[in-house]
Structure formats: structure tokens, C-alpha cells
Amino acid sequence: MTTPYQHQGAPGAVYSSPIPIRRAHLGDAIASEWTKIRSVRSTIWTLSVMALLLVGIGLAVAAAITTSDANVEDQPILSLGFFGVLLGSLCVMTLGVLTVASEYGTGMIRTTLTACPTRGRVLTAKAIVFFALVFTVTLALTLFVGVAQVAIIDQGSPTTQEWLRSTLGVSLYLALLGLLSLAVGSMIRHSAGAITIMIGLVLLPLVMAMFMFTESLSWLQDALLEYSIPSQLGVLYDNSVTQSGPMGWEPLWIMLGIAAVALGAAYTMLNSRDV
Amino acid sequence: MRTPYGVRMIELDGLTKHFGSKVAVDHLSFQVRPGMVTGFLGPNGAGKSTTMRMMLDLDNPTSGNVRIDGKRYRELDEPLKYIGALLDAKAMHGGRSAYNNLLCLAQANRIPTARVDQVLDVVGLTPVARKKSKGFSLGMGQRLGIASALLGDPEILMFDEPVNGLDPEGIHWIRNLMKSLASEGRTIFVSSHLMSEMALTADHLIVIGQGKLLADTSMADFIHENSRSFVRLRSPQRERLREVLRESGLTAVEAGSGTVEIDGATTEELGELAARHQITLHELSSQRASLEEAFMQMTAGSVEYHAHGTSHAGPPSDQQPGPQWGQSYQSDKGA
Numbered sequence: 001m002t003t004p005y006q007h008q009g010a011p012g013a014v015y016s017s018p019i020p021i022r023r024a025h026l027g028d029a030i031a032s033e034w035t036k037i038r039s040v041r042s043t044i045w046t047l048s049v050m051a052l053l054l055v056g057i058g059l060a061v062a063a064a065i066t067t068s069d070a071n072v073e074d075q076p077i078l079s080l081g082f083f084g085v086l087l088g089s090l091c092v093m094t095l096g097v098l099t100v101a102s103e104y105g106t107g108m109i110r111t112t113l114t115a116c117p118t119r120g121r122v123l124t125a126k127a128i129v130f131f132a133l134v135f136t137v138t139l140a141l142t143l144f145v146g147v148a149q150v151a152i153i154d155q156g157s158p159t160t161q162e163w164l165r166s167t168l169g170v171s172l173y174l175a176l177l178g179l180l181s182l183a184v185g186s187m188i189r190h191s192a193g194a195i196t197i198m199i200g201l202v203l204l205p206l207v208m209a210m211f212m213f214t215e216s217l218s219w220l221q222d223a224l225l226e227y228s229i230p231s232q233l234g235v236l237y238d239n240s241v242t243q244s245g246p247m248g249w250e251p252l253w254i255m256l257g258i259a260a261v262a263l264g265a266a267y268t269m270l271n272s273r274d275v
Numbered sequence: 276m277r278t279p280y281g282v283r284m285i286e287l288d289g290l291t292k293h294f295g296s297k298v299a300v301d302h303l304s305f306q307v308r309p310g311m312v313t314g315f316l317g318p319n320g321a322g323k324s325t326t327m328r329m330m331l332d333l334d335n336p337t338s339g340n341v342r343i344d345g346k347r348y349r350e351l352d353e354p355l356k357y358i359g360a361l362l363d364a365k366a367m368h369g370g371r372s373a374y375n376n377l378l379c380l381a382q383a384n385r386i387p388t389a390r391v392d393q394v395l396d397v398v399g400l401t402p403v404a405r406k407k408s409k410g411f412s413l414g415m416g417q418r419l420g421i422a423s424a425l426l427g428d429p430e431i432l433m434f435d436e437p438v439n440g441l442d443p444e445g446i447h448w449i450r451n452l453m454k455s456l457a458s459e460g461r462t463i464f465v466s467s468h469l470m471s472e473m474a475l476t477a478d479h480l481i482v483i484g485q486g487k488l489l490a491d492t493s494m495a496d497f498i499h500e501n502s503r504s505f506v507r508l509r510s511p512q513r514e515r516l517r518e519v520l521r522e523s524g525l526t527a528v529e530a531g532s533g534t535v536e537i538d539g540a541t542t543e544e545l546g547e548l549a550a551r552h553q554i555t556l557h558e559l560s561s562q563r564a565s566l567e568e569a570f571m572q573m574t575a576g577s578v579e580y581h582a583h584g585t586s587h588a589g590p591p592s593d594q595q596p597g598p599q600w601g602q603s604y605q606s607d608k609g610a
Contacts, residue, residue: 017428
């Protein structure tokens with residue numbers, strides 16, 4: 001460390017690193033984002049709380065129904081998972097926002113974008129890693145809760161459609177809702193602000209609908225009820241608040257569209273803004 | 276673009292950045308030459324960090340551009356292997372361990388993971404590699420930032436105020452590290468607001484004030500021009516002294532509290548002169564203007580945030596107007 005240094009750019013003394021240069025691509029960015037998401041405590045916390053909510057509420061509701069001997073024949077058994085998933089979605093939204101916004105909060109985003117100046121690649125890698133993580137975790141949890149509920153209640157077996165929608169469908173829906181949160185977090189760049197916006201997005205339509213008593217607003221009230229996120233989630237469980245509006249798998253396509261538009265906007269903003 | 280030596284080089288061409296109506300960086304053009312330490316000097320708020328962010332394509336210039344070997348930063352595939360940068364020691368996720376903070380950067384650039392342990396060792400953080408970085412002191416955070424800059428073993432290194440908040444041992448370590456990195460043929464670009472720090476590390480100097488280029492000169496030239504020596508005299512017979520000096524063709528400058536300062540004469544000559552005219556002297560001393568004073572004078576007109584009511588800077592500050600000095604460097608640069 002004490003070798004004399006050269007002056008005025010002496011010729012021929014270029015430093016050349018022994019580390020081989022291998023072209024980095026999206027796969028490397030995904031590996032990087034996976035390291036990031038698994039190495040912070042907020043990931044473990046939000047996903048643990050989500051597991052607790054889904055399993056805890058799911059099993060508690062099922063147990064309550066068997067002990068009270070209530071007749072649930074008119075309601076699909078798997079729809080009992082709805083309450084846990086609705087609360088669990090708050091965890092998914094929080095984690096989605098934090099995945100991007102915490103980088104702005106800590107200043108890490110500068111380091112990240114210095115290491116990978118192709119900004120689109122960073123956001124794509126984040127979206128892929130986060131989507132895969134949430135989808136996998138939710139699928140495992142909804143499957144477990146569904147099987148447990150059917151076993152506990154023991155009143156007929158759900159159809160294949162019901163099984164698919166309440167596990168695969170719900171998991172895709174939550175993962176897409178998470179992607180929407182991730183996009184909002186990337187645009188707002190502030191964790192608390194983005195989480196508030198997401199919670200408002202879930203709750204406000206229902207709350208607002210409650211206050212629309214007048215006849216002239218009833219169409220808006222219906223629309224808010226039908227298209228609010230909790231109702232859409234209910235549709236996947238055949239447990240909608242209303243009898244009109246989207247049916248079957250439709251909520252999934254609606255959320256896919258919204259998440260795609262939000263991610264598109266997030267890409268555009270990330271590429272043009274200073275960090 | 277390759278330089279005549281065939282080595283990596285950063286070129287800024289008319290780089291300008293406006294934040295609303297405020298001009299942060301104003302048509303900045305200079306080159307960072309390879310194989311040496313280039314100091315980037317300016318008072319707080321001069322636009323150093325904004326310039327460095329634009330060099331890394333984090334901020335978009337309002338106009339002008341930066342080329343690294345003829346390319347934009349965004350066009351580099353594995354940028355960490357070309358440029359390592361320490362912008363802000365806190366630009367890490369505090370909840371993540373030092374090791375994982377570096378690992379995710381290495382992965383993004385396909386740098387072998389073994390390199391993470393190597394750089395942790397270089398900066399002396401191996402014992403705390405698995406500790407969360409939010410518990411790190413400022414000095415440790417700075418070392419972690421330097422480790423991330425060294426990760427890709429790059430040919431160009433950029434450090435923004437690396438000695439900020441470091442203890443003397445840490446400062447000494449960074450100085451030696453920079454010199455040793457430059458001696459390996461790397462290009463080092465380091466910003467500071469401390470002239471004294473630059474005098475010890477930099478080979479070349481770029482001075483900016485309010486986003487404008489004030490000087491682009493070699494350190495040796497800067498020292499040569501600014502280590503001006505002068506003689507300070509204090510006498511109860513002030514009027515008589517000034518008269519004698521004037522007769523001898525010497526210009527004396529009042530420096531307050533009854534002292535005068537004289538350029539272009541030695542203490543011996545002035546002592547003998549005083550003795551010949553039987554003038555009592557209370558002080559006869561040889562003085563040297565510090566580089567810090569030269570720097571302050573150069574940037575005097577461009578300091579953004581003045582502290583009001585503080586005492587004035589060193590003695591020679593009212594002798595020459597600042598811009599002249601800057602101009603002489605500008606012409607040096609052309610030569």
C-alpha cells in the first residue's frame with residue numbers, strides 16, 4: 001500500500017483486472033433481487049404474519065362452524081378462507097411496497113442503479129422475484145387451509161372449479177395485487193405513503209359505497225361494491241357481496257390489467273426520473 | 276474513445292443541471308485522466324455530488340453529457356467492472372448484513388461471490404461481515420461503501436467525500452488506499468471540500484464553485500503558484516516604515532493590528548532596511564499562504580452558504596481578487 005504513485009498518466013500502466021468479464025443479464029439481476037428480498041427481516045415478518053392470518057382465521061372459522069353445528073350447505077366450504085386471505089392481502093401489499101420503496105428510504109437505490117444502470121431490468125427482476133415468492137407462499141397456504149377446512153367440516157367435497165379458483169386463482173390474485181403495490185411503491189418512492197394509498201384502494205370503495213344512499217347514486221354504489229378489491233376476491237370464492245358484476249375468473253383478468261398498467265407507468269417514471 | 280495511452284478516461288462535455296430555476300451545474304467540461312488521482316474540489320453546494328451522480332447516470336443532465344471511454348454509463352453492461360463508486364456511505368440497506376449488501380451487488384454484475392470476502396478483507400470488515408450494517412459506525416459504513424466500489428476490481432474509482440466522518444487512522448488508510456490504487460494504473464476521481472486533504476492525495480485538481488469550473492490544473496502547479504511566501508512586519512513607527520518601503524520600491528499591504536505584509540523581499544533584506552533607517556521592529560517574520568487560503572480565495576465569489584459575522588479569512592485575502600487566479604489556471608490548462 002505504500003508503492004509510489006505515478007504522475008500525469010504515465011503510458012502503458014493501465015490497470016487490468018484478473019476478474020473475468022462475463023456479460024450480465026436478467027438472470028443475474030433476479031439472483032441479486034432474490035438475495036435482497038431474502039436477507040431483510042421485513043420479508044420474514046410480513047410473510048409470517050400472513051401465514052398466521054390465513055391459517056389461524058381459516059381454521060378458527062372452520063372449527064367454529066363444526067362446534068356450532070351451523071348448516072353451511074348453501075355456502076361453499078372453501079369460501080371460509082376468504083377472511084384470512086383478505087387480511088393477509090395487507091401483508092402482501094406492505095411487502096410489495098417495501099420491496100421498492102425501502103430502497104429509496106435507505107438510499108440503496110443509488111447503489112442498485114449504479115450496479116445495474118439498465119433500470120428496466122432492475123424493476124423486472126424485482127417484479128419477477130416478488131411475484132414468484134408471493135404466489136408460491138399463498139398457494140401453499142391456501143392449499144393447506146382448504147384441505148384442512150374440508151377435513152374439519154366434513155360436509156361434501158368442493159368441485160374442481162372451486163378448488164382451482166380458491167387456491168390457484170386467489171394466489172395469482174394476491175401476487176398481482178402485490179405487483180400493483182410494488183408499482184405504486186416505485187412511483188411514490190415512499191413506504192408509508194404508498195402503503196396508505198394501497199390500503200385506501202382496498203377499503204375506500206366499500207366505505208364510500210356505504211354512504212351513497214340516494215337513488216341517483218345507486219349505480220355508482222353498485223359499481224363500487226362490485227369492483228372493490230374485497231368483492232373481487234369474494235367472487236373467486238363464489239362469495240360475492242353482490243349478485244351482479246364480474247363472475248368466475250374475471251377478477252383475475254381485471255387485476256392483471258390494472259397491475260400491467262401500473263407497472264408500465266412505474267417503468268416509464270423510473271427511466272425518466274433522477275434518483 | 277481511447278485516450279492517447281489507450282486507457283480509460285472520463286470526459287464531461289458542457290454538463291449542465293438545473294433544479295427548477297436553480298443552476299446546480301453550469302456547462303462543466305473537463306477530463307479525468309487515467310492512472311492518477313484527480314481531486315474534485317469545491318465548497319459545499321458547489322455541485323460536486325450532482326456532477327458525480329450525473330457521471331453515473333443517476334441524474335439526467337439538463338444538457339451536455341458524460342462519456343466513459345466514449346460510452347454513456349447506461350451503456351456499460353457490467354458497470355461495476357469499469358467504475359466503482361462511493362457516493363454516500365449510507366446508501367445501503369441497514370437491515371441487511373455487510374456480506375449480503377455486497378453479495379446482491381456482485382450478483383447483479385456476475386462478479387464471483389468469492390470476491391465479496393476478498394473486498395471485505397481489504398477494507399477490514401471481515402469480523403463484522405454477518406452483522407447488520409445499520410449498527411455500523413460512520414467509519415465502518417464508509418469502509419463498506421469502499422468495499423462495494425472495489426467489488427468489480429474496476430479501472431476507475433469515484434469517491435464522494437470519502438474522509439467525511441473518519442478518524443485520523445481511517446483518513447490515513449483512505450489516503451494510502453487511493454495512492455496504492457492509482458499506482459496500479461487506475462483512475463481515481465475523488466471529491467472533497469478540504470484543500471488540505473487534496474494536497475496530500477491528488478495529482479491533479481479540478482475546482483468548481485456554483486457549478487462552474489474554476490480551475491483545472493496539476494497539483495504541482497497549484498502548489499507552486501499558491502505557496503506564495505511573504506514577510507510580515509510590525510512596527511510602532513508605521514508611517515515611517517511605509518515611507519521607507521515605498522522609497523525602496525516595495526509594496527506593503529496593511530494586514531490589520533498594526534502589521535504590514537510585503538511580497539518580493541526576504542526577511543534579511545527587510546531587517547537590514549529597517550536597521551539602516553533606524554526603525555524599531557516588533558515583528559519580522561517569514562509567512563507562507565496556505566493552500567486552504569488560496570482555495571478559499573478562488574471560491575470566495577461562489578460560496579453558496581456564507582456564515583455571517585465570522586471573522587475574515589487569512590491575511591493575504593484582500594490582496595488579489597479571486598477570479599485572476601482561476602483565470603491563470605484556465606490558461607494553464609490550454610497549454
